Amino acid sequence: MTVHGFRPAERLVDLANAVRVSPEVSRDSLAGLLVRHGERPEDVTTRAFTAEDADALRAAVVRMTGVLTETDTDRAARTLNTLLEECGARPRLSRHDGHAWHLHVDRGDDAGWADWLLASGAMALARLLSEHGRITWGECASPRCSTLFLDNGPGSARRYCSGTCASRERVAAHRRRKRSGTAGPG
DSSP states (O other): OOOSSOOOHHHHHHHHHHHHHHHTTOOOOOOOOOOOHTTTTTGGTTTTTHHHHHHHHHHHHHHHHHTTTOOOHHHHHHHHHHHHHTTOOEEEOOOOOOOOOOESSSOOOTTTHHHHHHHEEEEEHHHHHHHHHOOOOOEEOTTTTTEEEEEEESSOOOSSSSSHHHHHHHHHHHHHHHHHOOOOOO
């Protein structure tokens, strides 16, 4: 799936899910994921995105996963503020390497991959939190799934990563109630 434009929250969630599935996800897999999220292939060659860069990026993703699994809005906000401060995040518009104007919040165009991810991920989540007044991301509530997701829609907070997980859990709950004799009509 190609994502048009820069969507740092979606990129962060995809990276976090990849690292959760495989903590030592390869440099090449990370590079491919970055390209799917708008990075140019020439910016993630083995020379431009080294094995050391991949190690640092994986560590930054693990750190950001702590925010993505946080359920308390105040703690999430404090953590995001800390990350933004640590990264020296000062918003600026950047147009480099043929990309359209887009927002950067890292130390500069020469910031490392980990710094870039921490700053852009923290800024993206901070924007979502401020726009919605609550955490709009999470970990699937299904005990059989640990997929992280974004919830940008209106209405009550989402609990499951997909309709499939939500349906599976509703059916399982119905079957438990039926076995215990507390199932309602239908």
